[in-house]
Amino acid sequence: MTDSFDLSVVDWSKAQFALTAMYHWIFVPLTLGLGFIIAFMETLYVKTGDEEWKRITKFWMTLFGINFAIGVATGIILEFEFGTNWSNYSWFVGDIFGAPLAIEGIMAFFMETTFIAVMFFGWNKVSKKFHLLSTWLVAIGANLSALWILVANAWMQYPAGMHFNPDSARNEMLNFWDVLFSPVAINKFLHTISSGFLLASAFVVGISAWYLLKNRHTLLAKRSIIIASVFGLLSSIFVGLTGDGSAYQVSQKQPMKLAAMEGLYQGKEGVGLVIIGAPNPSKTYNDDKDAYLFKIEVPKMLSILGYHDKDAFVPGIKDIIEGGYTYKNKDGQEVVAPSAAQKIEKGKLAIQALADYKTASDSGNKEMMAYHKKILDENFEYFGYGYIKDVTSLIPKVPLVFYSFRIMVGVGLLFIVFFALVLYLVVEKDIAQKRWLLRASILMIPMAYIASQAGWIVAEVGRQPWVIQDILPTVAAVSRIGVGAVQVTFFLFFAIFTTLLIAELKIMFKQIKNGPKEGGH
Amino acid sequence: MKNNIFYKVFHFYYDGFKNMTIGKTLWLIIIIKLFIMFFILKIFFFPNILKKNFKTDEERSNHVIEQLTNKK
Numbered sequence: 001m002t003d004s005f006d007l008s009v010v011d012w013s014k015a016q017f018a019l020t021a022m023y024h025w026i027f028v029p030l031t032l033g034l035g036f037i038i039a040f041m042e043t044l045y046v047k048t049g050d051e052e053w054k055r056i057t058k059f060w061m062t063l064f065g066i067n068f069a070i071g072v073a074t075g076i077i078l079e080f081e082f083g084t085n086w087s088n089y090s091w092f093v094g095d096i097f098g099a100p101l102a103i104e105g106i107m108a109f110f111m112e113t114t115f116i117a118v119m120f121f122g123w124n125k126v127s128k129k130f131h132l133l134s135t136w137l138v139a140i141g142a143n144l145s146a147l148w149i150l151v152a153n154a155w156m157q158y159p160a161g162m163h164f165n166p167d168s169a170r171n172e173m174l175n176f177w178d179v180l181f182s183p184v185a186i187n188k189f190l191h192t193i194s195s196g197f198l199l200a201s202a203f204v205v206g207i208s209a210w211y212l213l214k215n216r217h218t219l220l221a222k223r224s225i226i227i228a229s230v231f232g233l234l235s236s237i238f239v240g241l242t243g244d245g246s247a248y249q250v251s252q253k254q255p256m257k258l259a260a261m262e263g264l265y266q267g268k269e270g271v272g273l274v275i276i277g278a279p280n281p282s283k284t285y286n287d288d289k290d291a292y293l294f295k296i297e298v299p300k301m302l303s304i305l306g307y308h309d310k311d312a313f314v315p316g317i318k319d320i321i322e323g324g325y326t327y328k329n330k331d332g333q334e335v336v337a338p339s340a341a342q343k344i345e346k347g348k349l350a351i352q353a354l355a356d357y358k359t360a361s362d363s364g365n366k367e368m369m370a371y372h373k374k375i376l377d378e379n380f381e382y383f384g385y386g387y388i389k390d391v392t393s394l395i396p397k398v399p400l401v402f403y404s405f406r407i408m409v410g411v412g413l414l415f416i417v418f419f420a421l422v423l424y425l426v427v428e429k430d431i432a433q434k435r436w437l438l439r440a441s442i443l444m445i446p447m448a449y450i451a452s453q454a455g456w457i458v459a460e461v462g463r464q465p466w467v468i469q470d471i472l473p474t475v476a477a478v479s480r481i482g483v484g485a486v487q488v489t490f491f492l493f494f495a496i497f498t499t500l501l502i503a504e505l506k507i508m509f510k511q512i513k514n515g516p517k518e519g520g521h
Numbered sequence: 522m523k524n525n526i527f528y529k530v531f532h533f534y535y536d537g538f539k540n541m542t543i544g545k546t547l548w549l550i551i552i553i554k555l556f557i558m559f560f561i562l563k564i565f566f567f568p569n570i571l572k573k574n575f576k577t578d579e580e581r582s583n584h585v586i587e588q589l590t591n592k593k
Contacts, residue, residue, distance in 0.1 A: 069544075069551050073554065077562070087569070087571050087585075091582075092585065120544070166586075500550075
């Protein structure tokens with residue numbers, strides 16, 4: 001299939017998906033976190049009856065509304081792309097992807113038409129407690145909505161709870177709970193939403209810091225900083241813990257991604273974690289060049305983080321390509337890792353078995369159907385390898401993944417210190433006098449967005465060439481359409497999303513400049 | 522009439538929209554955005570290839586199997 005296929009369609013389709021997903025992700029994390037911050041503020045209003053808390057709640061609620069309105073439905077474009085650019089993939093994933101997305105759609109619809117309306121229109125029309133309940137339900141609903149998307153994404157990283165039906169060419173769900181509660185899904189959900197909490201906290205602290213610098217709305221600013229710095233500190237610690245859980249899952253389920261994150265070509269026991277370094281861009285997996293131009297590492301830390309054992313063997317890119325090391329498989333058994341070449345052979349067997357099964361099915365030969373299905377089932381876990389022509393295509397872009405990982409982790413750790421410092425100064429000292437910190441707080445807003453995007457680059461670029469890990473590579477998932485159509489829509493999306501982003505920033509800046517006031521949203 | 526639940530819900534939304542300030546701009550953006558997405562992008566640029574080209578699920582399955590196995 002790939003011999004005669006225009007690979008630029010794959011590249012443009014990947015670029016388009018990355019563009020839309022990254023733009024979409026500019027809007028989502030703020031919604032996830034700001035919803036809870038507003039709910040905390042309104043809870044304080046209901047508990048104390050202090051009208052200033054109501055004013056604070058309404059101000060941040062307006063910014064929440066702007067972000068929500070501009071961002072809402074931008075994710076639907078991704079679903080358009082599935083149907084047009086990734087039709088093989090859409091069909092192949094079957095109800096595994098359909099079920100979570102359908103739940104997400106229904107939940108989002110009900111949340112958006114009822115509780116958000118109460119949240120914005122219901123002041124003085126419903127009881128304080130019902131309004132507060134609606135605000136909490138909006139925050140919880142937005143995060144549950146993210147759950148289903150992240151479950152679907154986690155399944156692509158670690159396909160679980162399904163079997164492949166060769167009659168329909170679709171994966172069918174065997175156990176919904178295995179899909180929902182796969183260890184990758186749980187970690188991904190918790191890590192992603194807590195990173196949204198962190199980002200929203202940075203947003204609130206940064207804007208409040210601007211007010212303090214301008215000596216405007218100081219009570220609102222200080223109270224907002226207290227709420228956001230507590231939430232941000234707890235969230236940033238939680239992001240670190242769940243990030244550790246995610247790294248553990250990656251080391252077990254996606255060793256190539258871990259190797260790319262670390263720029264690790266040659267595996268060994270007791271591998272250190274590179275804190276600062278530069279991967280050698282001319283390095284290939286099977287030459288003798290140094291993997292790094294320079295590096296500073298913490299000894300044995302990667303083995304500890306990845307396998308909870310300081311002397312554990314961590315396979316490098318070369319090991320994963322050549323195989324021969326031992327690892328624990330899905331059933332927890334110690335097995336020898338097959339080489340990429342062996343996996344490719346098994347993948348080809350699986351693809352041929354699917355073709356032969358289809359021929360047998362068309363001729364009604366049940367005996368041969370059973371025979372070929374057995375071969376397909378035995379080799380299905382390597383189905384996608386059958387499309388791989390060159391083993392080097394199994395290696396993700398190491399420098400991009402390596403640097404993105406360090407940006408994400410570095411900025412994440414910086415946020416723990418930042419929120420702790422801000423909290424200390426706002427509670428114990430006069431933070432308004434620390435003008436350097438107030439200026440730094442504004443800069444931390446884009447830093448949070450950069451770290452958040454870097455996290456997705458690690459997750460998605462790090463798992464290339466797979467759309468479904470080991471089972472379907474991008475080259476087999478993409479539709480056979482003209483590259484020109486994808487190029488046109490790429491630039492069309494770029495223009496639309498950029499316009500939306502400019503609109504968001506303009507309206508948001510204007511609202512921030514105007515500051516809080518009573519009245520409608 | 523005014524005690525009717527539907528009347529109350531209608532007025533809840535009606536008053537809410539009527540009293541919006543910045544919300545009116547946002548709703549305009551939402552409407553324009555949804556129009557572009559569903560009536561321009563979806564219709565002219567993003568057909569569902571399998572739904573458009575094949576009538577039944579069996580035909581779609583056969584097509585995808587053919588794509589995946591390159592039988593022709």
